[in-house]
Amino acid sequence: SLGKTHKFWESQPVGQFKDIGDSNLPEGPIEPPTLLSEVKQEPYNLPIQYEWTTCDMESDETCDEVYNLLKNNYVEDDENMFRFNYSQEFLTWALRPPGYYRSWHIGVRAKTSKKLVAFITGVPARIRVRDEVVKMAEINFLCVHKRLRSKRLAPVMIKEVTRRVHLENIWQAAYTAGVVLPTPITTCQYWHRSLNPKKLIDVGFSRLGARMTMSRTIKLYKLPDSPATPGFRNMELRDVPAVTRLLRNYLSQFVVAPDFDENDVEHWLLPTENVVDSYLVESPETHEITDFCSFYTLPSSILGNQNHSTLKAAYSYYNVSTKTPLLQLMNDALIVAKQKDFDVFNALDVMHNESFLKELKFGPGDGQLHYYLYNYRIRHALRPSELGLVLL
């Protein structure tokens, strides 16, 4: 990325590699907002054989088209052994938070076949950067069909979603990627905790440790049948106010974090079958809600394995510990994830996750996840532990 030229990204209001270390540049928006009348009114030009389409995720048919495009063409690991397989219910949850804009669910179709060949999305979010709460778009699910790669379609998709976000008078965005682009605000490592070591070894996700037998490995990762913490239970609708208070207070310590209100908490953190699980600790004595943990469901297709087609993965989401030690809380999360038949529990080294990863037998993943802000400069790159934001 240092020697590389970025013809598109060098034209964008993002931190540029050449500016790293220039502490004269102020923190905050890079470009001022423009007048809405000055925002380009018509969509960007696509190659002649393609057309824009707005994807109504409430339509089963459209949701199914998006699901299949991503299932066959979305993110793979570095060894092309796994590909994310976001479920349809996950996609409708991820794309329809409070205040969402259907116009930000952008597809590209081939004019003749009407086949969906590309996709990009935005959802509105209030993101706090230090003491500024900024209205942003969270950009995600950028996908170009494998047969249409390296034709500079991605920059057109990005410019179009930018244009549609501008039309709603929003001038900043947040996004993550496994690739290095100008310029990460932080770079996180991801870690994996085996729950079903036999399957993980069978499919090549993990390897048997040196001087380890399979039965010894199964024993190493064995977990109790039920959580250890008294008062550990599923989150319910009635808990939204207390969880919102708990989470807002906890996230206030991080440099970048979502500014969740009760509506956001109800959408993003209330348990939704096969999508997101959330638990809290209600003190048996005082009935106070003292701790919270959550994880989302994101399976990966296993590419080219005879015996297994899907890896069932849980991803650590937002966790708050005020009374129960985080180590114990997260061990209870592992226990309930194992009970729900997940094969692996994944976590980034963001927030306070570093404090439990090794002790709970997480192993380091083989890649990194870079965090980015669009049109907002952060003077110095953050440590992952200063980041309180998890993007799906």
Ligand SMILES: CCCCCCCCCCCCCC(=O)CSCCNC(=O)CCNC(=O)[C@H](O)C(C)(C)COP(=O)(O)OP(=O)(O)OC[C@H]1O[C@@H](n2cnc3c(N)ncnc32)[C@H](O)[C@@H]1OP(=O)(O)O
């Ligand atoms: C104020 C509102 C602002 C809203 C907008 C904010 C910004 C939002 C930004 C988007 C955030 C998305 C977040 C997100 O969804 C989570 S990251 C996951 C992205 N998706 C995948 O990896 C799926 C599999 N790959 C593909 O579908 C294609 O390879 C994609 C579509 C990735 C690139 O298609 P392609 O056929 O392989 O490539 P060309 O069309 O020829 O284009 C090459 C140019 O694209 C740049 N590129 C490559 N990967 C990128 C990535 N992941 N982000 C940003 N840029 C990326 C690349 O650096 C180069 O530019 P450069 O020459 O300057 O280096």
Ligand SMILES: CN(C)Cc1n[nH]c2ccc(-c3ccc(F)cc3OCCn3ccnc3)cc12
């Ligand atoms: C965040 N969200 C934007 C999706 C996304 N895009 N690009 C990515 C690159 C890495 C991770 C990631 C994040 C946390 C984690 F524990 C493992 C990960 O990837 C493992 C490698 N892999 C890829 C597909 N199947 C397995 C997510 C993403």
